[in-house]
Amino acid sequence: MPAVGNRLFRITSHPGPESRPGAWDLKVHCDDETGADWAGADEISVDGTADDLPLPHIYDGDSDTGENTDLSARLGFAWYSEHLSSFATMRGAVPNAQAGLGLPVPYDEDVLDLLCAKVDHVQDRLDLRLLLENPAVFTPVPDCEFTEPAFLNELCRRTGCGVLLDLHNLYTNVRTNGVDSAAYLAELELAYVVEIHLAGGSELGGFYTDSHADVTPSEVWRLAYEHLPAMSALRSVIFEFHESSVDRIGVSVIVEELERIHELVAPVAASR
Amino acid sequence: MLADFQQAMADLIASPQRCQQLREAADSTVLLADYRLTRRERDRLVAIAAHPGMSANCTVYRSNRLTPLVLNLPDTCAALGPRLRDTVDRFWAAHPTDNFVHFLIESNRFATYLEDNPPAGPEVHEPYNERPP
Numbered sequence A: 001m002p003a004v005g006n007r008l009f010r011i012t013s014h015p016g017p018e019s020r021p022g023a024w025d026l027k028v029h030c031d032d033e034t035g036a037d038w039a040g041a042d043e044i045s046v047d048g049t050a051d052d053l054p055l056p057h058i059y060d061g062d063s064d065t066g067e068n069t070d071l072s073a074r075l076g077f078a079w080y081s082e083h084l085s086s087f088a089t090m091r092g093a094v095p096n097a098q099a100g101l102g103l104p105v106p107y108d109e110d111v112l113d114l115l116c117a118k119v120d121h122v123q124d125r126l127d128l129r130l131l132l133e134n135p136a137v138f139t140p141v142p143d144c145e146f147t148e149p150a151f152l153n154e155l156c157r158r159t160g161c162g163v164l165l166d167l168h169n170l171y172t173n174v175r176t177n178g179v180d181s182a183a184y185l186a187e188l189e190l191a192y193v194v195e196i197h198l199a200g201g202s203e204l205g206g207f208y209t210d211s212h213a214d215v216t217p218s219e220v221w222r223l224a225y226e227h228l229p230a231m232s233a234l235r236s237v238i239f240e241f242h243e244s245s246v247d248r249i250g251v252s253v254i255v256e257e258l259e260r261i262h263e264l265v266a267p268v269a270a271s272r
Numbered sequence B: 001m002l003a004d005f006q007q008a009m010a011d012l013i014a015s016p017q018r019c020q021q022l023r024e025a026a027d028s029t030v031l032l033a034d035y036r037l038t039r040r041e042r043d044r045l046v047a048i049a050a051h052p053g054m055s056a057n058c059t060v061y062r063s064n065r066l067t068p069l070v071l072n073l074p075d076t077c078a079a080l081g082p083r084l085r086d087t088v089d090r091f092w093a094a095h096p097t098d099n100f101v102h103f104l105i106e107s108n109r110f111a112t113y114l115e116d117n118p119p120a121g122p123e124v125h126e127p128y129n130e131r132p133p
Helices: A038-043 A066-077 A109-126 A150-160 A167-177 A181-187 A218-230 A243-249 A251-270 B002-013 B018-025 B038-052 B054-072 B076-092 B103-116 B126-130
Strands: A008-013 A024-031 A057-058 A078-082 A085-087 A097-103 A127-131 A162-166 A193-204 A207-214 A236-240
Touching: A066 A078, A078 A193, A085 B002, A085 B126, A097 B002, A097 B054, A109 A127, A109 A150, A109 B002, A127 A150, A127 A193, A150 A162, A150 A181, A162 A167, A167 A181, A167 A207, A167 A218, A181 A218, A181 B018, A181 B126, A193 A218, A193 B054, A207 A243, A207 B054, A218 A251, A243 A251, B002 B038, B002 B054, B018 B038, B018 B054, B038 B054, B054 B076, B054 B103, B076 B103, B076 B126
Parallel strands: A024 A057, A057 A078, A078 A127, A127 A162, A162 A193, A193 A236
Antiparallel strands: A008 A024, A085 A097, A193 A207
């Protein structure tokens, strides 16, 4: 993991099926907890390769969009992504305080209107497409006006944003809340999906969590193999793992996961 | 309104005791009186507080707040031993999440809190020795 000042960047590589079959994209994930500012970004080790490879970048809603715009201009990000969750609250003792975890979003018409305006603002400011990621949720908001896939479809239709489909988040919601993955993926417009995430989780207090602590479960692979061909705009596939789990998972196993991603995307990339 | 709904949900996740109070409340409007909520938002919060997954929310919240302290002040946490739970509860009650959760700042804040509010029992010197720069 290369360090830039005090800020750590986790860089993962993954195949880019649409850009060039067999080519590899790079993903740069800035670890915000480590601190420091963007000033050291000139030293980032992927500078140079960014000239000819698309780079997705995770959008931190709390960051100043100006900083991200500058970084994007230097590194040529292809899109920004953020969870479809609330991470900050406005009414506490400290305005904009971190909620401590991603809060579920009420999938209602008025929230959709509000989010569309925010997505438009971010995309205009960054001059990039924003991808929104389906969250893993322990307590969904009840009695919403939209289902999650319908909400994502409408967000994409109105703003031109895309979907980061985290298949392991979906799997977690299947296990935690009995979500029907087949119905979910039948309702979601898969043509909006630009990036998919694979990962493994672990049990916590009787709940299955999206902890990125294991290899991708077979059911998640099945969903990927079955539905990836319909994702006509797909640009990247990511295997997410937490640094603290590397020793337990094993580097060779992580490499096998990445090689399996190649096998997953190869026929799709070849057909495009 | 949405901002108050989100704040109320965050406050519930930060406090298992508050969740329990809401689950047991005969009239939820009293416990949620500090928030400007529609009837639907209030009903949703009551349902969320009663949802089995709420315990996982509370656990993940506490885990996320505990992680920087364990990573940066491991000897302090070990020295606190069984007192750690009550100590962090008091610390978190006194210091709600900030708008920038930086691991070192959070750890330094905890070390300062311990210096100002030494826990009962054997003295804990480690914050002085291992507090972040």
